[in-house]
Amino acid sequence: MVESAGGGPGDGAAEMLDRPLPDGVRRRVVTIVSDGFGGLTVGELPAQLRQYARFAPNRRAKFAGNAMAAALETDPLFRQRIAEKFREAQPELSGALDSGSPTPAADPLDVAAAAYVLRPVGWVKLVTSAGEEAQRADAERADEESRVELERLREELERAREQTRSDTERLRAELDAAKKETESLHRKLRSALSDVKRGEAALRKVQSEMETVRTEGHTQVSAAESESRRLKARLGEAEAALEAARRAAREGRSVEDMRVRLLLDTVLDAAQGLRRELALPPVSVRPAETVDAVEPGRMTPKDIAARALSEHDPAILDQLLALPQAHLVVDGYNVTKTGYPQMPLEKQRLRLLGQLSQLAAQTGAEVTCVFDGAELVAPVLLAPPRGVRVLFSKPGVTADELIRQLVRAEPPGRPVIVASTDREVADGIAKAGARPVASAVLLKRLS
Numbered sequence: 001m002v003e004s005a006g007g008g009p010g011d012g013a014a015e016m017l018d019r020p021l022p023d024g025v026r027r028r029v030v031t032i033v034s035d036g037f038g039g040l041t042v043g044e045l046p047a048q049l050r051q052y053a054r055f056a057p058n059r060r061a062k063f064a065g066n067a068m069a070a071a072l073e074t075d076p077l078f079r080q081r082i083a084e085k086f087r088e089a090q091p092e093l094s095g096a097l098d099s100g101s102p103t104p105a106a107d108p109l110d111v112a113a114a115a116y117v118l119r120p121v122g123w124v125k126l127v128t129s130a131g132e133e134a135q136r137a138d139a140e141r142a143d144e145e146s147r148v149e150l151e152r153l154r155e156e157l158e159r160a161r162e163q164t165r166s167d168t169e170r171l172r173a174e175l176d177a178a179k180k181e182t183e184s185l186h187r188k189l190r191s192a193l194s195d196v197k198r199g200e201a202a203l204r205k206v207q208s209e210m211e212t213v214r215t216e217g218h219t220q221v222s223a224a225e226s227e228s229r230r231l232k233a234r235l236g237e238a239e240a241a242l243e244a245a246r247r248a249a250r251e252g253r254s255v256e257d258m259r260v261r262l263l264l265d266t267v268l269d270a271a272q273g274l275r276r277e278l279a280l281p282p283v284s285v286r287p288a289e290t291v292d293a294v295e296p297g298r299m300t301p302k303d304i305a306a307r308a309l310s311e312h313d314p315a316i317l318d319q320l321l322a323l324p325q326a327h328l329v330v331d332g333y334n335v336t337k338t339g340y341p342q343m344p345l346e347k348q349r350l351r352l353l354g355q356l357s358q359l360a361a362q363t364g365a366e367v368t369c370v371f372d373g374a375e376l377v378a379p380v381l382l383a384p385p386r387g388v389r390v391l392f393s394k395p396g397v398t399a400d401e402l403i404r405q406l407v408r409a410e411p412p413g414r415p416v417i418v419a420s421t422d423r424e425v426a427d428g429i430a431k432a433g434a435r436p437v438a439s440a441v442l443l444k445r446l447s
Contacts, residue, residue, distance in 0.1 A: 022112075022127070024109045025109055025112045025113050025116060025127055026069060028109050028110055028112070028113030029069060029072065029113045029116055029117060030061050030065040030068055030069055031061060031113075032082065032086055032113055032114070032117055033068040033069070033072055033082050033117075034057045034058075034060045034061040034064075034065075034068065035057060035085070035089065036081070036082040036085030036086055036089070037049070037052075037053075037057070037060060037068070037082075039085050040081060040085070044078075044081055045078070046071045046075050046078050048067055048070075048071065049064060049067055049068060049071055052064040052067070072117070079117065079119070082117055083117050083118050083119075086114065086117055086118065087118070090114065093110070093111070093114050094114065094118060097111070097114055097115055097118055097120045097123075097126075098118070098120055108129070111126060112126050112127045112129070115127060312438065312440065312441055312444075313441070314441055314444040314445035316437075316441070317417070317437055317441055317442065317445045318363070318445070320415065320417045320435060320437070321359075321363040321365040321417065322363065323415040324415070325366075325414055325415065326363075326365040326366070326415040326416075326417065327365065327366045327367075327368070327410060327414060327415065327416045327417070328356075328359075328365050328366065328367045328368070328417050328419065329368050329370065329403055329406055329407065329416065329417070329418045329419070329434075330352070330356060330367070330368070330369045330370065330418075330419045330420075330442065331370060331399060331400070331403060331418070331419060331420035331421075331422060331425060331439070332349065332352060332369045332370055332371040332372075332399070333345075333348070333371060333372055333399065334399075334419075334420045334421055334422055334425075334439055335352060335419060335420075335439040335442055335443065336348035336349070336351070336352050338421060338439040338440060338443065339439070339440075339443040349371065349380075349382070352369065353369060353382075353384070353385050353388055353390065354385060355446040356369055356385070356387075356388045356446075357385035357386055357387050357388050358446075359445070359446060360386075360387030360388055361386070361387055366389075367387060367388045367389065368388075368389040368390075368391060368406060369388055369389070369390050369391070370391050370392075370393065370399050370402050370403050370406070371390070371391070371392050371393070371399060372392075372393055372398060372399035373392030373393045373394065373395075373399075376392065376395075379392070380392060391406075400422060400424060400425045400428075403418060403420070403425055403429065404425070404428050404429060404432070407428075407429045407432045407433075407434045408432055410434075412433060415435070416429075416433070416434040416435065417434065417435045417436075417437055418434050418435070418436050418437065419437050419438075419439055419441070419442040420436065420437075420438075420439060421438055421439040421440070
């Protein structure tokens with residue numbers, strides 16, 4: 001069977017191509033070799049193709065196409081083996097080529113590729129004619145594409161001409177409108193120039209009038225200065241006469257003043273003795289307090305907040321505590337866990353209470369520190385420092401609720417300041433009339 005595939009005398013093995021293999025035929029040949037490649041063992045493959053033995057057919061054709069085409073051309077044994085695999089896969093086309101009567105319905109490129117592999121008598125002619133047929137088909141396809149492209153370019157040219165005509169008409173209309181607008185602007189410019197000339201004439205007239213008025217003003221100022229000097233002189237004379245009259249009056253009244261002062265001292269001593277005798281209390285009500293009117297409002301924490309101080313400035317806390325009868329309520333654990341959370345709770349309490357005692361001594365304000373005692377199993381043994389009231393919330397009551405109760409217990413109008421960063425506490429006590437202050441502000445003041 002190998003002999004009939006192209007190894008015996010008188011067949012087409014001796015024929016040679018005098019030109020390169022057409023691209024279309026070459027691609028079909030590579031496909032035939034790739035399909036037959038998988039049916040051969042590794043030992044049956046040429047050495048340069050064994051590395052592609054495990055590749056899929058499509059990857060083999062992609063990466064080993066040149067190597068397979070070269071092996072098919074230079075290795076007759078490999079070509080004969082591929083030809084045998086092709087005869088098994090395409091018996092009708094192979095038989096037709098061997099008998100010299102190919103199937104009329106077959107693709108010329110497939111026929112040429114099969115002839116190149118099988119090498120029957122006249123295979124060179126088949127390959128050559130297939131290449132020429134492919135070139136003719138490519139030329140016809142190129143002509144058709146050129147015709148389509150030419151038609152498209154003609155349509156684009158016609159559209160461009162239409163667009164050019166439309167743009168030309170639009171630009172002509174815009175040019176006419178621009179000319180009309182330019183003429184209108186020229187007219188307005190001439191009118192404006194005329195107005196400017198009239199304005200310049202009026203300005204010259206006003207300047208002349210101003211110069212006249214300035215001259216008259218200088219004259220009047222000079223006359224006024226002369227009159228002022230004369231009046232000052234007369235005023236000095238009048239003041240000297242008045243001082244002389246006052247000296248004469250004081251000398252004449254000195255005796256009478258002495259008698260009046262003596263009588264007044266007598267009346268005052270008598271009134272004081274009468275007050276001691278009757279044990280009269282000091283007068284607590286003044287006559288002005290009996291008049292019905294609206295008194296000015298007293299300064300509140302909100303007035304302090306309206307001053308030009310930052311919300312985070314410790315000075316604002318000093319201003320609040322300086323208000324009369326100020327009461328500072330401190331959310332204890334909220335402040336300590338903001339300033340020194342790493343310390344044990346007992347040391348947190350002691351440190352905060354010591355600092356609050358110093359603040360109370362400095363400001364004289366009432367200070368109450370509230371700690372959350374809802375989770376405590378027994379009361380905390382603690383000696384409150386001087387000037388600081390220490391409270392723990394009862395079981396089932398949070399420190400936040402206890403703070404709100406303290407704020408509600410205060411009379412309206414008393415300055416109450418609450419140090420806490422808890423937003424719910426701040427909103428609740430603000431509605432009750434107290435002034436919230438961030439824990440960080442209190443910590444800055446204490447430090």
